[in-house]
Amino acid sequence: MPRTAGSCCFKFFFCAIPLSIYLPIGSFSSSSPRVCRSLTWKGGQSFINTEGIKKMLLAVLIANSDGNILVERFNGVPGEEWLHWRSFLVKLGADNLKGVKNEELLVACHKSVYIVYTVLGHVSIYLVGKDEYDELALSEAIFVVTSAIKDVCGKPPTERIFLDKYGRICLCLDEIVWKGLLENIDKERRQRLIRLKPPTGF
């Protein structure tokens, strides 16, 4: 989404971004997701062995209660597929997350890809995986993500708190998912690493 904001005045910049970058649910098609084409692994991923790709944690996505995406991390998913996934996940959340308790896990699948999602405070968290990262592995992973967010924010976050701690959350995610594979699940270890300390201290 190329934007030319350089010449814009700040005010314009302020107004323009939300319109284009946030993905309001209302703009999505209400039709059910359909299969359109095969996903072929491409775009710089050719070097990776098939096994590695197949077992990836394909996406981590965090959205606010209105369905605007706050954080997204795609792994091994071609860029042109991102929009499909965003729309699919946000719609899934809009349809099912109303009234769901904090951290109650919901599940979905699309072909052989699994999706586990939940709500935490005012944000909803979606994880997409395949093969090794099936619904149960994703449940483990989403538990790690939610605890990390809770640790950083001190409690189930409101959108405000989440955004206040945005940078730290990004660093946490970076330690949790590394190139599509779950990495550090231990809290203490994670906290050390985001402070640039070795995983195990002396």
Add this chain to the structure above:
Amino acid sequence: MADSSGTTLMDLISSDPTSAPPPSSTSTQSSTASHQRPASPFSKPVTATTTTDRKSKRSTLMQIQSDAVSAARAAVRIPHKHKKKPVSYTQLARSIHELAASSDQKKSQRQLVHHVFPKLAVYNSVDPSLAPSLLMLGQQCEDRTILRYVYYYLARILPDTGAQGLTPGGGIPTPNWDALADIDAVGGVTRADVVPRILDRLSTEATNSDPEFHARRLQALKALTYASDSPEILQKLYEIVFGILDKVADTPDKRKKGIFGAKGGDKESIIRSNLQYGAISALRRLPLDPGNPIFLHRAVQGVSFSDPVAVRHSLEIVSVLATKDPYAVAMALGKLAQPGGALQDVLHLHDVLARVALARLCHAISRAKSLDERPDIKAQFTSLLYQLLLDPSDRVCFEAILCVLGKSDAADRTEERALGWYRLTREVLKAPEAPSVKDKDKSSKARRPQLLIKLVMRRLESSFRSFSRPVLHAAARVVQEMGKSRAAAFSLGVHEIDEGGDVNTFSENNEQEDGKSQHEGNKDTVASLLASLMEVVRTTVACECVYVRAMVIKALIWMQSPQETFAELESMIASELSDPAWSAALLNDILLTLHARFKATPDMAVTLLEIARVFATKVPGKIDADVLQLLWKTCLVGAGPDGKHTALEAVTIVLDLPPPQPGSMSGLTSIDRVFATDPKSALALQRLVQAAVWFLGENANYAASEYAWESATPPGTALMMLDADKMVAAASSRNPTLANALTRLQRCAFIGSWEVRIIAAQALTTMAIRSGEPYRIQIYEFLHALAQGGVQSQFSDMHISNGEDQGASGTGLGSLLSPMLKVLDDMYSAQDDLIKDMRNHDNAQKEWTDDELKKLYETHERLLDLVSLFCYVPRSKYLPLGPTSAKLIDIYRNRHNITASSGMRDPAVATGISELIYEATKPAPVEPDNLDDDLVNAWATGLADDGLWNNAPAMNRVNEFLAGAGTDAPDVDDENITSRPSMSYEDMWAKTLLETAEADDDDGRSSGSSSPDSVGSVETSISSHFGGMNYPSLFSSKPSTYGSSQPVEKSGTSRHRKPSGGSNSYEGYGSPITEEPPPYSSPVHQRYESFENPLAGQGSSSFDSHEEERSSSGNVQSGTALYDFTAGGDDELNLTAGEEVEIEYEVDGWFYVKKKRAGRDGKLAGLVPVLYVSQS
């Protein structure tokens, strides 16, 4: 989004980022800093480069840095009007440049940590112009948090993600560097400039062996892996990783320290452990090198590392390697697998994924054929695998169950699956000897061997009681996999598969070794255990999550066996489908499961059809009509001779359904009531009915085994003499399947909608042409009456008016029916003539002369051409003049060396060359004499292996499903469908009438290209003929592929090959195709034909083939127009009766002709129907 009280994502970036230092002073300072300090990020020498290189790199980077900073300085001179300013990306970038220069100040560090870096993270990519400042920070700054951010951003710059430079990042797209236009204008910083510097820096840091530096070393290594796309970096990464492992891997620590967070050990060993972790984690992100013993050695060493994450990654690497070379891995693991070894320790490791990897590793090794001579090793790994069945984590336990069941990532092998089921039902888990356990009394109970099946069933049952949806979903999935293995076991007839036997006897046999008995008095059979499990599974349908329910239904379908009654499953599906929450994708997934189930157990054809029927009636608007029709066909063939009638009935039940009753809720739970209350569903149902009618017409003869050309019991003349009612009765007793189909079609010809009536009439014609007597005469009579509109009164009782005006004839089919009747008339009159001639010859006792035979043969050919316009018939066998003509036709063919399949149109025949060729030199094509049901069945069951499947979207979908593919993104954008290959779902044994397909551009329609309506979408000009009906017709204004076998003639011998079992495959236009497939199994022909439709997606190619053909044959014939013809499309030509034309070539019942003079429309050449021109 806007939370008035709180900070939103926008507020975050729009709030004042920094109380940034005064622009002028900062910029001056930074400028000074960057120029005066050679120690800025680039001062540290790179060990691997020469001094000259260093200098040049340093100067370049310094140049970049100073450019960026000066640009920033220029930019920040813009006076800010507002105190509280929103922050743009540009400002953030400037702040980084400025603060980097003053990073030694606490204030700057705070700004970076609390304001600039978090806000920058909001953008989903990092632009290269920030790299110099980031590198400078990395070089100069001591603050760990800043450094952590620096590594984070450097890692995000590194991946090459294409032109947009977008990496998966945050929620806001980076302004694509345009925001930094002013900076770029000066500096022109690109990825190509900075990436080598970043890589150099990270590589240097990753090889820094300073113990104090090792935390940064790990982060540098991690960041480097993001650049592993490039081969050079990959090489470097391998060197670094193996370099680290060479130093730290050979002295593994005992894991007992520090696993559960308990710290221990000296500093040196901790550093070593950290480096081990970093190296193995990086190695996990690099491509595997299966043949490399060092790679394997290091990975195996990792299993003993003290860091639990490193152990997990090692196990994952080793488990993948084990699938490629289990022997080498088993040998390398050696003692680790033995009791007390490192692998045993993994059982107690906290990390779930590590145990999952262990399960996979054990599975790969314990099933390896290459280790057959080492049963001891296999037993060790099998024992480990079975122990994982007791794992407290569902994830691990389920993985172990799947491994036991023989599921593999690659294509499942039936044998392995069957063996998996056998293992599960027969084998026992013996707890390993635990020498350390002193209390034998206590341990004796725990160590009692347990049957795997009982263990698994108990575990699954408890999982199904869970409240967690992922657990329910996963458990249902495991049951589904269990069903697959069970089906495989049954299909292979695995020895002792009897499920009625007491399972405890198996454990007793095993226990005898231990001298214990476990018999508890109650008889547990596999069947009873399964029944108990399935009871729990069924209750899970009550789950409110539709995805869980879908998985449960799939599991039930897989666990359904052909012998069991499926009424419960059917009603469950019926009530489920009434829930509007079901998405089309999910429904189609279940439909595909039916396909897979059929493939595993062809005996279930009828059962599955019955289930599929529910989909057709309940959710016609949501399912993929192509996939459903494919299921009909595969099941029809798979049902075998005995089940064909039932299979056809199951399909045609769709026709018996009353029209949907809007607003009526009474039928919600009934299977036989249509649930199509909304217009879209009603429309979809109508299309499905059309498809069913068409299917019936196409396949009734196959299902009934009734063919005009091989009627087993030719009807006596007496039968023909009966009056209509008696004849119908006689016919129905002779072949109830066909009679039944006829009745249904006749009914449809009256009571259906306009489109359905047309297809019914066409289907009846197809049946009339293909069936012998008395069916043909029966249909003829019916069509005749239909054309007159006189019979309708007879059907008035059953007629349910749909409110349409049915036209002057009462049915509105008059114009459509007359050509159909004409062809039947022609056939009957020609038969009469032949009988007359034969009688004359017999009476006069004279031989048939060659001219007479020629005339007869020409009539035969003409009728054959005519018939071929309506539907496919095997040219070599079909006798439009009746069975009596066979002998005479053969005589003429033999005399003139005419091959049956190519007939007169064979160029050799046309030019008379064939007369000169010795018969022996022309190999007679071997044709199957009879419809080989077995062959067809074999093809049907082995369809997935056939190349033909790849051509049709439905087949692709089924194949993809069967192969377990499916990482496709969910679609929210229908336009993507246009990229689908335009192909019909043509298959092996039946002629498809309507195979032209176009990219499906109609969102509301079913995506099926094989359903009749899909042709309608492209045949727009048909409407001019048939009052706007959107349906292909026999007489469409285009040279459609409808029912033509012409390409067989045109294609020439080069395209003809003998059919060779199920292995014939279609690979392309010019690929070998069967010359004479079994009757009704001519997809190859049709597939070719479908390509020949110039309107279809492949039109250009098809024309190419015509061109070739034309140039090769090169004989332009002349002809005369018999009737007036009005062009219905741009590519057609107006004709006036008597006009002389040159026939260029023929395509699907159309001649491409050239006039000698242009007509009033100015056109000289175009397509005209073959029937309108007589060849001279």
